[in-house]
């Protein structure tokens with residue numbers, strides 16, 4: 097078996113956001129796992145993701161997780177990717193400084209969002225930005 | 228037909244091992260033993276008759292323990308018995324009931340002790356078991372978050388408050404066309420019930436603080452509404468407020484499960500009539516993330532095993548690390564028709580003396596959340612209620628069938644069906 101996670105992160109460093117598509121059921125799995133998340137098949141192919149999706153909802157928090165605590169509050173969103181899977185990450189381009197801003201921001205959802213790659217705490221990760 | 232029955236339950240005070248009088252100066256070994264002894268005494272079973280014991284604990288950082296059964300054997304009086312450590316996080320003691328039932332129904336064992344303990348407040352200084360230092364919420368969650376995906380999920384600005392609390396609440400508002408003001412009021416009423424029930428449970432972490440009304444007055448607010456909307460109760464992650472989240476706790480719980488109940492106790496044995504477990508890697512899901520498909524599956528399969536329908540359920544406990552799940556999961560469980568749990572709460576039907584009692588132990592906010600041990604407090608409540616030993620909190624309606632659901636971070640679903648035994 098080839099390393100999967102390392103390859104995915106290495107690809108991010110090269111500017112490529114990859115996923116897997118199941119050759120049996122056609123479902124996408126993102127980020128890549130050892131199997132198709134839908135049908136458990138190992139018959140998979142690597143595909144480039146469109147980076148497009150819709151922001152379904154978002155919020156912010158009083159208590160950011162330990163790794164990101166020193167970066168302060170951010171907006172965190174649930175994204176429905178164009179290819180189907182759901183992903184959770186930081187969202188840029190939405191307002192989140194007050195409860196009222198989060199409330200109003202959520203009232204206009206879903207909106208289109210676009211993926212971008214960013215180096216955070218020494219790791220390349222995928223975040224999304226409101227168009 | 229052979230049965231696996233609960234014959235004894237134990238539960239320590241849920242509090243803080245550094246400061247709570249009931250826990251202070253005790254080691255982890257001792258609080259686990261305290262819960263185990265209460266359960267064995269309740270069952271009137273001598274340790275010699277326990278064949279095997281299963282020990283739950285998640286935060287090895289705070290207990291500094293692996294292979295817990297081995298380490299605890301002497302402390303529990305169970306030297307040379309069988310045993311092992313198991314963990315499904317916050318659902319552990321619920322999962323333990325099913326494991327115990329399997330052990331008995333297979334014919335291998337006659338009497339099983341399920342015990343779990345957790346310390347969330349502090350860890351030993353260095354490796355000194357007698358000197359503990361408090362840990363911050365950030366550190367607690369750093370260790371707790373090892374329960375979710377750490378290859379991808381955690382590194383993508385993972386936030387449990389949004390993923391588990393805020394989004395579930397937003398999804399419930401959208402599904403039921405509730406405004407934020409309506410939802411906020413509903414969540415206040417859920418918390419009011421949580422605190423009322425916990426104020427009647429001396430083992431609960433908020434017991435000493437009394438009801439939400441009493442606390443509001445003590446804090447100088449003229450109404451519960453003002454207190455609820457005050458800076459004392461900020462948004463943990465909008466629209467979820469701080470009081471709608473868990474209160475982490477230290478504590479231990481234990482259950483004795485037997486295939487020969489009559490040999491030991493004259494108290495009413497409680498049947499483990501059905502159970503089911505489902506797993507999934509948090510925070511991902513399909514389009515129906517909130518609620519999770521695994522909960523639907525676990526309820527359905529456990530009901531089938533027990534031969535019950537949702538309308539047979541007299542009492543329901545659902546996991547309420549975030550209290551929004553009281554509404555979401557009581558509907559998934561079929562205890563309320565879809566989209567109506569919030570009305571039942573507003574009408575007071577979910578109180579201990581209502582016709583649809585829900586989470587009357589005080590749950591993970593009122594009772595307190597001692598991760599692997601917490602489900603044991605909820606089992607304790609069911610057993611005491613079924614036996615009619617719940618004192619002033621005794622349910623008014625007859626209790627024949629109870630169902631308990633738990634989420635273990637993340638995400639393990641455990642559902643157990645309890646029936647009044649003979």
Ligand SMILES: [Zn+2]
Pocket residue numbers: 118119120121122123132133134135136137
């Ligand atoms: Zn597939």
